[in-house]
């Protein structure tokens with residue numbers, strides 16, 4: 753199973769993830785935020801009916817990374833400059849964002 757060995761900020765301020773297969777990748781904060789997996793950002797399917805989130809104007813700090821915290825052994829919780837922190841990025845999703 754692919755798991756990050758280390759997660760840190762890159763020199764450019766993006767997220768640098770070192771994986772246990774030896775790959776280190778940089779994930780831009782914009783890609784990270786635009787792929788926020790929470791229901792508010794991605795919508796959710798309730799009783800086979802898909803609810804799309806309303807487009808909201810970008811808040812100041814939307815793409816500003818305030819902090820990251822590991823959740824259990826499977827995901828990363830990211831806190832953004834606009835206060836958004838409900839997205840849990842599983843390792844699989846994180847890896848899929850590797851450019």
Ligand SMILES: [Zn+2]
Pocket residue numbers: 788789790791792793794836838839
């Ligand atoms: Zn979200």
